[in-house]
Amino acid sequence: MTDNNSLLDKLEGLVARFEEISTLITDPSVLADQKRYVKLTKEYKEMSSLMKARKEYVQLLNGIDEAKDIITNETDQEMRDMAREELNLCQARLPELEEEIKIMLVPADPQDGKNAIVEIRGGTGGDEAAIFAGDLFRMYVKYCESKGWRVEVSSSNEGTAGGYKEIIFTVTGENVYGTLKYESGVHRVQRVPATETQGRVHTSASSVAVLPEAEEFDVEINEGEIKWDTFRSGGAGGQNVNKVESGVRLRYLWKNPNTGESEEILIECTETRDQPKNKARALTRLRSFIYDKEHQKYLDDIASKRKTMVSTGDRSAKIRTYNYPQGRITDHRINYTIYNLAAFMEGSIQECIDKLMIAENAERLKESEL
Helix, strand or coil, X not given: CHHHHHHHHHHHHHHHHHHHHHHHCCCHHHHHCHHHHHHHHHHHHHHHHHHHHHHHHHHHHHHHHHHHHHHHHCCCHHHHHHHHHHHHHHHHHHHHHHHHHHHHHCCCCCCCCCCEEEEEEECCCHHHHHHHHHHHHHHHHHHHHHHCCEXXXXXXXXXXXXXXXXXXXXXXXXXXXXXXXXXXXXXXXEECCCCCCCCCCEEEEEEEEEEECCCHHHCCCCHHHCEEEEECCCCCCHHHHHHCCCEEEEEEEEECCCCCCEEEEEEEECCCCCHHHHHHHHHHHHHHHHHHHHCHHHHHHHHHHCCCCCCCCCCCCEEEXXXXXXXXXXXXXXXXXXXXXXXXXXXXXXXXXXXXXXXXHHHHHHHHCC
């Protein structure tokens, strides 16, 4: 019972904090401090799940004690049979719940609850890489639709034979970054390109970068130092697009606090015909870009701790191969192979993400020695 008690002690130690947060989030001075309020409500939500699990855990432990007591001391056979059944149920659920609690007790990545900005770029392989980048974009859109998340494209550069040389979009919903972060890295495709006449299989690649969307108070930006240009959006969309200067270009000189070096950031946003909307999207991307850069040190620290990094870490690492002739997908981080490529490309990627999450949780548990 010692393991149970140590887990229970950890949970009991959090009760006071939960009660404190419950009081704080109704305090007028906290409500007036938006930054603090957002942080506390987030913590409250996370701790609510733990408190619910604690309640079930205590009930299970009490249920086991009561059932054992009845089996030992009760003379009524029917009562003893019922107690035995109850004991079996409680003992079956206990280890499951303990694992769930252990994972809840491991500090989550503070970025997980954020929305995400996803950048897909066609890499090696020319036209075919751009077509594949388009296939990946479609796959993510279908997946996001299945989760009830909203996808908004902020800029795109189409490939000459279809697809995209580059496409950047924002995904809004619950726990988006915590789910999509596993997609960061190089995706390799093996297939006969539409442009190939000899029927030979080619290998090409596209890279995916998933960044947590920064909120206004996550980074300090001096908006007075942003240089804005406007220009006419090209491409389809009727006469209005070409007459109105709705496209925006933002330039910002930023000093990296980790290295002390300054670099100019250039961001374009052309997606809507509404210039203020494009400006707002460009600003969001600027915040997220800086936030990502500033957090790179934090990501590197995690990566150096974990040897078989599942998420974050090196974005230039080849993470997955899509082999069309065999209908096969292999995720190289966890040696996971499945033969349902058609469904996968239609957005059925949840099973793979679940397996990556399980692998990462196992690493995090090992790290925290719970």
